Amino acid sequence: MSVFNTGFLNTELSKPTSVFGLRLWVVIGICVGAFIVLILFLLSLCITCRCRKSHNYHRSRRGKRLGPSELTPVVSKEIQEIVHVAAPDQRPMFTPAVPEIQIDIGKTEHRVVFSDRPSSHGSGESKLTNATDSTSTPVGPPEVSHLGWGHWYTLRELEAATNGFSDENVIGEGGYGIVYLGVLQDKTKVAVKNLLNNRGQAEKEFKVEVETIGRARHKNLVRLLGYCVEGAYRMLVYEYVDNGNLDQRLHGEAGPISPLTWDIRMNIIVGTAKGYCNFPLNLCSYAPPPPPTHAYV
Numbered sequence: 340m341s342v343f344n345t346g347f348l349n350t351e352l353s354k355p356t357s358v359f360g361l362r363l364w365v366v367i368g369i370c371v372g373a374f375i376v377l378i379l380f381l382l383s384l385c386i387t388c389r390c391r392k393s394h395n396y397h398r399s400r401r402g403k404r405l406g407p408s409e410l411t412p413v414v415s416k417e418i419q420e421i422v423h424v425a426a427p428d429q430r431p432m433f434t435p436a437v438p439e440i441q442i443d444i445g446k447t448e449h450r451v452v453f454s455d456r457p458s459s460h461g462s463g464e465s466k467l468t469n470a471t472d473s474t475s476t477p478v479g480p481p482e483v484s485h486l487g488w489g490h491w492y493t494l495r496e497l498e499a500a501t502n503g504f505s506d507e508n509v510i511g512e513g514g515y516g517i518v519y520l521g522v523l524q525d526k527t528k529v530a531v532k533n534l535l536n537n538r539g540q541a542e543k544e545f546k547v548e549v550e551t552i553g554r555a556r557h558k559n560l561v562r563l564l565g566y567c568v569e570g571a572y573r574m575l576v577y578e579y580v581d582n583g584n585l586d587q588r589l590h591g592e593a594g595p596i597s598p599l600t601w602d603i604r605m606n607i608i609v610g611t612a613k614g615y616c617n618f619p620l621n622l623c624s625y626a627p628p629p630p631p632t633h634a635y636v
């Protein structure tokens with residue numbers, strides 16, 4: 340049977356075909372060869388395409404790394420960061436030990452905005468880096484945010500005001516940072532709080548202060564005059580209040596007889612409680628109101 344089949348196959352394959360009178364097995368061989376060549380060609384085409392894609396990807400990544408937007412820390416899409424550009428001879432005298440932090444001021448209306456036109460606010464050259472924008476254009480100092488209050492201070496201004504954040508200028512230390520006495524160029528005394536960035540605490544405290552105290556005007560509330568947002572630094576600038584602190588008032592440095600009588604203390608407690616109750620309603624137009632995180636009220 341198999342001998343018959345082999346003989347039959349040989350005869351069939353050896354028959355000349357209409358393709359140039361070539362035998363069938365030659366035609367089949369040519370077809371198989373052509374098919375293999377086609378497959379190889381397609382494979383090489385695929386590999387070339389892939390190589391080109393990966394080359395482009397790496398090139399774009401390399402380009403990005405060198406791009407201005409990559410010079411700043413990774414930040415969320417809504418973030419705008421001010422990067423201070425200091426002339427070589429005007430390097431900041433002080434570099435507070437604050438690790439790089441993400442800026443996440445979040446709401447559009449609380450972003451620091453910039454103006455191209457010359458402004459009397461602040462000093463020094465600054466540029467804005469917007470994470471959504473690959474180009475960073477040097478612009479003038481920022482005006483205040485849509486909050487419509489306060490003053491933007493440069494790090495250099497505050498350095499000059501606080502004698503380079505010297506120890507002699509330290510007037511207190513709270514849970515959120517060290518407070519320095521500063522004297523601005525116009526001789527105004529200010530309290531500069533350099534926020535500590537303990538697990539992003541600086542950003543949180545900054546946000547709470549700016550959103551709550553920023554717009555507030557009350558005779559019993561220390562005014563927040565402005566802020567400094569520069570690189571990773573977050574500083575708050577308050578009016579300087581020379582009345583000592585609550586601890587001194589309540590417990591000491593006032594002599595053996597405290598000027599705070601029982602009645603006065605009761606008044607203070609009632610007034611504080613009223614202020615505390617009204618605080619979120621008066622100052623926060625959005626919900627939910629931030630929790631009262633500090634001891635000014």
Ligand SMILES: Nc1ncnc2c1ncn2[C@@H]1O[C@H](COP(=O)(O)OP(=O)(O)OP(=O)(O)O)[C@@H](O)[C@H]1O
Pocket residue numbers: 510511512513514515516517518530532561577578579580581583584633634635
């Ligand atoms: N505007 C200011 N004028 C004068 N001294 C200030 C001013 N702000 C803060 N200080 C001084 O710095 C100290 C620390 O203030 P800070 O606001 O950092 O913390 P706190 O209010 O004492 O506590 P917390 O950390 O809970 O807010 C105060 O006790 C006070 O002596």
